[in-house]
Amino acid sequence: APKQATLGKFFGNL
C-alpha cells in the first residue's frame, strides 16, 4: 500500500 508522506518533504522550513 502507498505510504503517507509528511509535508516536510515538500515544503521548506522558514
Added chain:
Amino acid sequence: MLEARLEQANLLKKVVDAIKDLVQDCNFDCNDSGIALQAMDNSHVALVSMMLKSESFSPFRCDRNIALGINLGSLTKVLRCAQNEDILTLKAEDAPDVVNLVFESAETDRISEYDIKLMDIDQEHLGIPETEYAATITMPSAEFQRICRDLSALSESVSIECSKEGVKFNCQGDIGSGSIHLRSHTNVDKPELNVEIDLTEPVSLTFSLKYLVNFCKASGLSNQVKLCLSNEVPLLVEYALSNNSYLRFYLAPKIGD
C-alpha cells in the same frame, strides 16, 4: 495594539470549529494586512493556513506585528459564549499577556467581555512554494463533504483521478470498493452547484480520508470548495471567504507501493 471588529462572531466561530480538531495551539499572527494562522497537525501530514484580511474587519487596527499564542480549546470555550450574530471585537496590547474578546448584541444592549491567557508558542513555519497545479476542481463544498464521508465508511484512503473525462474519487476497502465520478457542470439558476474542472495534465493521487473528512468541517464557511492537485505534491483544499480571506488546508499524499 490590535483592535479588530467582526460584523458577525459566526465567522470566527466557524473557522475555529473547522480547525480545532486538527491543530491545538496556534499563533494568530496579526499585522496591518490582517490576521493569519499557519499550523501543522501533530503528525506533520496536514497544514492549516488561514488568512483573515484586514478588509474582513471594520474597523481593523494593528500598529505592529503581534503574535497571539492561543489554545483553540480555550478559544472555543469563549466563542461558545457569543451568539452567532453578535458583533465580535478582538483586542490586544503590543506585548500582550491576554487577548480580549468583546461580544455585542445588535438587538439588545448586552455586552460581554472575556480575556484568554496567551501562550508562548514556538511554531515551525513552513514555506509553501507557489505551485501551478495540474488540476483545479471547484465544486459544491457539501458534495465534497458527502463524497469524503461516504468513502470513509469503506476505506482509509481515496484516490482522486482527474482527466478530461472528469474527476473520479475511488476507494477500496475490506468490504468492497466505491467510486464517484463528477463531470463539469453548470447550473445557471444555482451557480453554487457548479462543478468546474480546470486541467492542464491528468492527475492521480491518493490521500487519507481521515484528514479530508476533517477539512470538510469547514463546509459551512463557503458554498464551494477548490481542490488543487499536481502529481506527487500536497493537495490544496481551499474555502474562500469574503474580502479575499480564506481557509486553506494542505494534505501530503500517500506515495509509492
